[in-house]
Amino acid sequence: MKVVMRPNQNAPGNLYRFVEPVLNLKAAKSNSSDPNSPNLYDEFVAAHLRTEHIQPDGRDLNDAHRGPAFFPWHRVFLKAFEEWLQFVSGNPLLGLPYWDWSVDQSPAPYPQPSWPFNSSLGGDGSSDPHVLGKVMDGEFAYDARKDGDPKKWVLNVRTLGEAPYLRRRLRNDPDAPTLPTPADVQAALSATPYDVAPFDDSSTSGFRNMAEGWIPKAPAPPHTHNRVHAYVGGSMEPMTSPNDPVFFLHHCFVDKLWADWQARHPDQARYLPTQGARPGHNLGDYMPPWNAQQKIRPLDVLDHRKLGYRYDTEYYLLPGEELYQGQWIWSADKKYSLLYGDRERVLWLERISDRATLWQSDTTNQPPGRLFMREDGNLVIYHIDVPYPHGKGDPYEPNPIWESKTSGHPGGYLVLNNQGYLVLYERGGASYYWYRPS
């Protein structure tokens, strides 16, 4: 299956590839035959706002926050958004970039700060009291485009009193003058189980409530996910927070945290509870707004790889997964990479520090292809037009571009390890059956 790679937004070009299709979503009507229909981007903002259900007594029976469905709900939300970006950009391999906010305030040894507030996404808002927090630069500044330009960044979905322009007030919230630290992330990733009763914002332990940011409770300041919203401030503070495109970079990293937590705790249930949470938050409950037609449950989205995407820190290719030209895998420590070149059409195993080639597939000047980890354990570069059987076994081609010739190892999978070796492991990982360089 096609696996889209979600990259760190700080790598060259990733933010640019994100911004342009976002502007195109703002310019696209959700119903092409109705000129008065909302634009596609605003549909996402409205869907997020609609998760709120404040009862007359003040309780919010929220579909997406303050409960276990926080992670799966946002996973579906981001996946839908990503597929729209792919559609409007014409790039089916476009992956949402993530903002690893934990590195942005840390001393060494974190050499790659991930600060997204640049000339493209725009920076901090104005301190002018008449337009407090108004973002004045970048593609999403209100004044960057004239009235009537369909890409003009107008906030059409607003809570009471919100301005029609994008606002940011970085570090202004006295409860969140700094971003969460790597230690905060590690504390959340160490927490088990996934969630605990009463499965809401008062849960005193568990990964979900730690990562969402309600532990410890007020008057302690917000933590982890919540803290980033408060730190950015302005349009990121209300329920309409997807009005700021940085919302998607932020939540992409939050989704990665759930994937990382699952990888760290293979002995833990990936989601809890099966019962006992409010409706919409149990494993088998349908999650509004996808409860009426699409019928999506947390159960359906536990494994992100099965949804067709991976994060750039994941150093393996599983049976049935593909690597397209221009995509790569990093070793866990990011010292080595396996790139399927989009011009040379060669698999390159490279040491990143000095660009030394450790191995290559010797397939120069071959026609376009894609690398496929077959379910029988053979690693193959097929010609691009060989049909994919959509979960019904491996593709068939008598003369592929390249192959490891290792069939007979069902369930085998590819790993790029921290020693710079490309290794095919048997199912379960107990032993290997192929490696390069040999």
Next chain:
Amino acid sequence: MARVQESHKGHDIVIEEPTVGGERRVLEEEAQEEEPRLSQERRVLEEEAQEEEPRLPQEFRLFIPAVGGERRVLEEEAQEEEPRLAQGPRLFIDEQPIKVIRNSDGTYSSEGVFYTSYPTLLDLARASIDIHLPEG
């Protein structure tokens, strides 16, 4: 109904909070009586869920634009219950009503300051002014 009025950085805060009495206790008891019915329904769903394999949607892209046309089942259920629920607190800043959220742990947030919780309504009101409004 208890009423608090205060000024913060040139902005007016008004809090109206219902006094908790017998009425709310009765409502809470009624809510507790309903629990077994909900739990039973959930158990059936969960047993079904556990028997099923996860279903993998082929295309998520179609999800969002369809949202506007859907009726939300849970919301309809909640609306049926509304008349029996106690009245929550009300907050006004410069005469504008603020959508207050009473969190499960007894703290407060709002639609406008959604990701932070505050021990009291007054703390929430002051923070809303600090975060969103220029000095009045």
